[in-house]
Amino acid sequence: MEAATVAPRLQISTWVDSDKVARRLRTRSAASFSPRLKDRNMTQVLLPHLPTSKVSNRQRHVALEVSCSYNNFPGMMGSGKTTVGKIMAQALSYSFIDSDSLVEHDVGGTSVAEIFKLYGEGFFRDKETEALRKLSLMHRLVVSTGGGAVVRPVNWKCMKKGISVWLDVPLEALAQRIAAVGTGSRPLLHHGSGDAYRKTYMRLTSLFEERGDSYANANARVSLENIAAKLGYRDVSNLTPTAIVIEALEQIESYLKEEHRHARITF
Numbered sequence: 001m002e003a004a005t006v007a008p009r010l011q012i013s014t015w016v017d018s019d020k021v022a023r024r025l026r027t028r029s030a031a032s033f034s035p036r037l038k039d040r041n042m043t044q045v046l047l048p049h050l051p052t053s054k055v056s057n058r059q060r061h062v063a064l065e066v067s068c069s070y071n072n073f074p075g076m077m078g079s080g081k082t083t084v085g086k087i088m089a090q091a092l093s094y095s096f097i098d099s100d101s102l103v104e105h106d107v108g109g110t111s112v113a114e115i116f117k118l119y120g121e122g123f124f125r126d127k128e129t130e131a132l133r134k135l136s137l138m139h140r141l142v143v144s145t146g147g148g149a150v151v152r153p154v155n156w157k158c159m160k161k162g163i164s165v166w167l168d169v170p171l172e173a174l175a176q177r178i179a180a181v182g183t184g185s186r187p188l189l190h191h192g193s194g195d196a197y198r199k200t201y202m203r204l205t206s207l208f209e210e211r212g213d214s215y216a217n218a219n220a221r222v223s224l225e226n227i228a229a230k231l232g233y234r235d236v237s238n239l240t241p242t243a244i245v246i247e248a249l250e251q252i253e254s255y256l257k258e259e260h261r262h263a264r265i266t267f
């Protein structure tokens with residue numbers, strides 16, 4: 001379903017008890033949600049405006065009907081697409097899938113690193129395009145796309161069948177996360193010797209120079225630096241995945257509102 005056809009279904013401005021939602025968020029570690037209108041393939045998400053501690057008791061919340069049935073997360077390696085995507089899927093009562101895992105499955109359970117080694121990057125990219133095409137036909141799904149999926153325009157045709165949300169994480173934070181777990185499973189980073197953080201940071205910098213413009217094609221952008229600034233944190237490493245999911249839902253809501261406004265002007 002094209003996002004533009006989804007926009008007119010957006011509903012906003014529901015008032016709920018902020019403390020209750022904050023309590024639920026703390027205990028469930030995911031955005032508070034209540035499945036609704038299942039027959040129409042919709043889910044209502046209660047979305048608190050952050051930070052809850054800095055606003056009055058009876059605070060405005062947004063009820064967002066996400067009637068688009070396919071969301072996807074492009075972003076650099078290690079940006080948290082899997083972590084954030086799984087929580088988002090749980091919040092929406094959608095399924096979650098990682099496009100790299102689908103490629104691995106389609107190549108007989110061969111890991112991405114092995115696929116690169118045995119058949120080369122071109123073969124992997126073709127399989128990735130095939131996987132994204134299959135996924136774009138599915139419903140009620142959140143997808144974590146491979147970090148390099150954004151470079152092929154044909155992949156965007158698939159990703160734009162739903163709403164794409166770019167997880168924008170500072171390269172320093174990415175390099176720290178990746179260096180901490182090692183680069184063995186990431187063939188494009190697994191080169192050379194020396195300090196793991198520095199090597200990873202340099203490689204990520206050159207990949208981002210090539211791809212930055214492509215990530216910006218996404219319908220919405222979630223900047224960890226912006227969330228940290230809103231919450232008064234100095235460092236993005238203090239952000240919980242739940243806070244990132246909430247920001248992602250807010251950005252989707254803004255995107256849909258803008259699409260709705262645009263559709264009303266056009267028609």
Ligand SMILES: Nc1ncnc2c1ncn2[C@@H]1O[C@H](COP(=O)(O)OP(=O)(O)OP(=O)(O)O)[C@@H](O)[C@H]1O
Nearest residue numbers: 076077078079080081082083144147177239240241
């Ligand atoms: N908000 C966060 N703060 C700190 N670490 C995080 C956060 N989100 C994810 N991580 C960690 O970063 C690493 C990468 O996360 P994840 O696998 O979700 O990223 P990804 O974008 O799916 O990566 P890839 O594209 O390489 O598969 C994991 O070790 C995860 O625990």
Ligand SMILES: O=C(O)C1=C[C@@H](O)[C@@H](O)[C@H](O)C1
Nearest residue numbers: 077100112146147148186187
């Ligand atoms: O950024 C990339 O090009 C990649 C990211 C991973 O998700 C895998 O898709 C693969 O390692 C390539």
